[in-house]
Amino acid sequence: MPQINPIPCPRCGAEPAAEWSYYYYWTCHQTAYRCRCQCGELGPMAPTPEEAAEAWNKQMENRRVISCL
Numbered sequence: 860m861p862q863i864n865p866i867p868c869p870r871c872g873a874e875p876a877a878e879w880s881y882y883y884y885w886t887c888h889q890t891a892y893r894c895r896c897q898c899g900e901l902g903p904m905a906p907t908p909e910e911a912a913e914a915w916n917k918q919m920e921n922r923r924v925i926s927c928l
Contacts (some may be wrong), residue, residue, distance in 0.1 A: 893915075
């Protein structure tokens with residue numbers, strides 16, 4: 860799977876980073892990743908870092924569309 864870079868955070872403009880969710884692993888016993896920005900914005904959970912970045916991009920694009928309405 861090609862490397863997917865998350866788009867900048869719409870709240871602060873910083874680049875988010877994909878991180879491993881220890882809490883999700885502890886409660887569900889499955890590995891999950893999500894993108895987190897330094898301002899605290901969180902993306903959806905996904906099974907791989909690439910899918911977490913893709914989910915972040917979709918969520919942020921949806922926010923941009925909604926904010927334009």
